[in-house]
Amino acid sequence: MKIIKRDGSEVPYDYMKIQKAIEAANGEVAEADRLSDTMVGFIVGRIEKRIEAAGRSVSVEEIQDMVIDELDQAEAYRLARHYSDYRLRHELLRKQNSTDAKILSLLRHDNELAKQENANKDPILNSTMRDYLASEVSEDICRRYIFPEDVIRANDEGIIHIHDMGYVSGPISNCELVNLEDMLQNGTVITDTLIEKPHSFSTACNIATQIIAQVASNTYGGQTISLAHLAPFVDVSRQKYKREIREELDAIGREYTEAEVSRMAEMRVKKEVERGVQTIQYQIQTLLTTNGQTPFVSVFMYLDEVPAGQTRDDLALIIAETLRQRHEGIKNEVGVWVSPAFPKLIYVLDEDNMTEDAPYWYLTVMAAECTAKRMVPDYISAKVMRQLKNGDVYTCMVTINLVDAACSSGGDEEKFWKLMEERTELCHKALRIRHETLLGTPSDVAPILWQYGAISRLAKGEKIDRLLYNNYSTISLGYAGLSECVYRMKGVSHTDPAGHDFGIEVMEFLNRKTAQWREAENISYSLYGTPMESVTYKFAQCLQRRFGKIEHVTDKNYITNSYHVHVTEPIDAFKKLGFEAEFQALSPGGAISYIEVPDLQNNIPAVLAVMRFIYDNIMYAELNTKSDYCQVCGFDGEIRIVEEDGKLIWECPNCGNRDQKRMNVCRRVCGYLGTQYFNQGRTAEIADRVMHLSTR
Numbered sequence: 001m002k003i004i005k006r007d008g009s010e011v012p013y014d015y016m017k018i019q020k021a022i023e024a025a026n027g028e029v030a031e032a033d034r035l036s037d038t039m040v041g042f043i044v045g046r047i048e049k050r051i052e053a054a055g056r057s058v059s060v061e062e063i064q065d066m067v068i069d070e071l072d073q074a075e076a077y078r079l080a081r082h083y084s085d086y087r088l089r090h091e092l093l094r095k096q097n098s099t100d101a102k103i104l105s106l107l108r109h110d111n112e113l114a115k116q117e118n119a120n121k122d123p124i125l126n127s128t129m130r131d132y133l134a135s136e137v138s139e140d141i142c143r144r145y146i147f148p149e150d151v152i153r154a155n156d157e158g159i160i161h162i163h164d165m166g167y168v169s170g171p172i173s174n175c176e177l178v179n180l181e182d183m184l185q186n187g188t189v190i191t192d193t194l195i196e197k198p199h200s201f202s203t204a205c206n207i208a209t210q211i212i213a214q215v216a217s218n219t220y221g222g223q224t225i226s227l228a229h230l231a232p233f234v235d236v237s238r239q240k241y242k243r244e245i246r247e248e249l250d251a252i253g254r255e256y257t258e259a260e261v262s263r264m265a266e267m268r269v270k271k272e273v274e275r276g277v278q279t280i281q282y283q284i285q286t287l288l289t290t291n292g293q294t295p296f297v298s299v300f301m302y303l304d305e306v307p308a309g310q311t312r313d314d315l316a317l318i319i320a321e322t323l324r325q326r327h328e329g330i331k332n333e334v335g336v337w338v339s340p341a342f343p344k345l346i347y348v349l350d351e352d353n354m355t356e357d358a359p360y361w362y363l364t365v366m367a368a369e370c371t372a373k374r375m376v377p378d379y380i381s382a383k384v385m386r387q388l389k390n391g392d393v394y395t396c397m398v399t400i401n402l403v404d405a406a407c408s409s410g411g412d413e414e415k416f417w418k419l420m421e422e423r424t425e426l427c428h429k430a431l432r433i434r435h436e437t438l439l440g441t442p443s444d445v446a447p448i449l450w451q452y453g454a455i456s457r458l459a460k461g462e463k464i465d466r467l468l469y470n471n472y473s474t475i476s477l478g479y480a481g482l483s484e485c486v487y488r489m490k491g492v493s494h495t496d497p498a499g500h501d502f503g504i505e506v507m508e509f510l511n512r513k514t515a516q517w518r519e520a521e522n523i524s525y526s527l528y529g530t531p532m533e534s535v536t537y538k539f540a541q542c543l544q545r546r547f548g549k550i551e552h553v554t555d556k557n558y559i560t561n562s563y564h565v566h567v568t569e570p571i572d573a574f575k576k577l578g579f580e581a582e583f584q585a586l587s588p589g590g591a592i593s594y595i596e597v598p599d600l601q602n603n604i605p606a607v608l609a610v611m612r613f614i615y616d617n618i619m620y621a622e623l624n625t626k627s628d629y630c631q632v633c634g635f636d637g638e639i640r641i642v643e644e645d646g647k648l649i650w651e652c653p654n655c656g657n658r659d660q661k662r663m664n665v666c667r668r669v670c671g672y673l674g675t676q677y678f679n680q681g682r683t684a685e686i687a688d689r690v691m692h693l694s695t696r
């Protein structure tokens with residue numbers, strides 16, 4: 001058993017520490033209020049059992065709660081009171097030094113919380129460590145100066161979660177759809193250097209990766225680019241090759257026809273597309289931003305974004321090459337092809353690629369093969385998207401924990417809705433503060449974003465304020481744990497008709513709230529199914545502290561993301577997607593559904609059948625396949641999770657290797673793929689996932 005200390009480091013469990021603490025308090029109360037040594041030993045034993053039952057590393061704070069609870073149960077009320085007074089005094093003293101303690105543990109490389117916080121950030125790296133140091137300071141500022149006490153308290157109790165406190169103390173923004181088209185067609189400026197419209201496809205790809213790196217270093221969170229913006233440059237290269245070929249043939253005095261020139265040019269174009277796509281894939285995967293992580297990039301692949309004819313065919317060429325290279329994978333440090341986490345690929349299903357006789361059907365087949373092997377691309381149905389709202393810049397700022405609202409109400413519906421009113425208002429308050437910290441920001445804080453086209457073309461010194469209103473940017477209310485919330489209120493899953501209606505009511509309530517705020521303030525509030533990563537564990541821990549373990553509600557070390565069906569609930573892939581589609585439509589700020597599937601590399605028709613279903617029924621969905629690699633024995637398949645000492649550990653089923661540094665595990669953590677670290681809550685969730693499609 002392991003304990004997580006206040007500074008975030010992990011130490012082996014030691015019963016003597018608990019015993020000594022109780023004995024010290026025991027020695028300070030009046031004789032009559034003291035417990036016998038036997039009784040103290042008995043209590044320590046009970047606490048040990050509770051730590052074991054938690055099935056994860058518990059924090060010192062949780063153990064303190066257990067001590068007080070056990071002393072109360074032993075009817076040693078005075079002692080319990082004394083113990084908690086003592087604890088409060090020390091907490092106050094410690095509070096003053098907690099930022100320093102966290103910073104020191106980061107410098108010593110023993111901060112377990114940081115290690116498990118982000119599946120794509122490794123705090124041993126100098127650059128990442130420096131980013132975490134900055135985050136600690138920013139969070140400290142947020143806590144003491146930016147957010148009011150009630151918001152911070154709700155955050156700490158897991159009633160709501162303020163995202164990215166490590167960044168939001170300043171004017172840094174999040175998640176942009178990069179306007180690559182404007183930047184490439186009209187030129188841009190990168191680090192005071194003028195970049196003109198490129199004269200070839202490969203130069204366009206190079207510039208695109210420079211832009212991605214710059215944007216990533218000026219934001220937190222993700223960005224999206226579209227391959228459509230690169231497509232026009234294929235023909236720029238084609239025309240250039242034709243001119244060169246004619247010159248070359250003229251120079252050696254050869255007779256030629258235009259058809260011959262075209263054929264030769266086409267061969268060169270194809271090679272250039274290969275090189276350009278490779279530049280993008282390798283650059284994105286190998287870049288480290290100033291945040292010490294690979295940029296979170298999504299690449300959008302939508303044929304209808306460009307006009308039919310040559311440009312669309314060129315876009316198809318780029319998409320085909322992107323899928324081919326992704327299917328191949330990238331080489332890990334020992335030279336074996338593995339699944340990279342980035343970039344995330346998004347393939348849009350539409351009429352011209354959804355039937356076997358459609359012109360771009362071959363791309364859809366390639367996409368299916370790529371998904372089966374590498375878990376990407378994800379799929380968007382153009383048909384369903386057209387029926388729903390579609391937007392650009394989405395950011396998730398504050399998430400409401402629906403499970404806590406349900407548990408706090410004790411199952412009383414009237415009380416539940418009252419709590420929902422109060423808590424959404426608390427979220428609103430936090431979102432307003434976030435909006436206000438961005439007001440007055442000069443465009444100079446990130447020229448690439450605000451002045452040179454990635455988001456806008458404001459003048460130097462101009463404030464970004466007008467972009468914060470009128471639907472230009474979206475500010476999001478996130479939600480989590482609809483599944484557990486419905487279970488607590490109705491005693492059934494939301495897939496049950498009795499639970500379904502209540503689940504829809506909750507979603508409609510949240511939508512009404514964002515609509516009201518939008519109406520009143522002209523700020524584009526939207527509802528977003530938070531793609532929780534480490535927050536799922538935080539929420540679960542807080543729920544267990546506040547309400548104990550309630551079956552189906554708080555008995556896991558994670559809570560379910562957004563409206564998703566619980567990971568342990570057996571449900572068929574098609575039913576799941578069909579069911580979730582209704583909820584996704586009520587999550588206009590963004591949400592993604594997924595299905596968990598076995599290895600489908602030898603069953604591409606099954607993947608295509610799922611894609612067909614997505615096209616007809618749901619806007620945005622993805623398939624979770626497994627493709628891991630053990631560097632010790634060369635095992636290529638699914639690396640499994642085993643339990644040891646109440647801790648979940650990844651283990652190669654072939655050789656027993658447990659060294660995470662010597663394996664490549666790739667899992668969906670929250671829409672993005674993760675390849676390095678998962679916290680204990682997320683690991684438990686991954687271990688619990690049931691298959692939604694069976695192999696026959």
Ligand SMILES: [Zn+2]
Pocket residue numbers: 630631632633634635652653654655656657
């Ligand atoms: Zn192995």
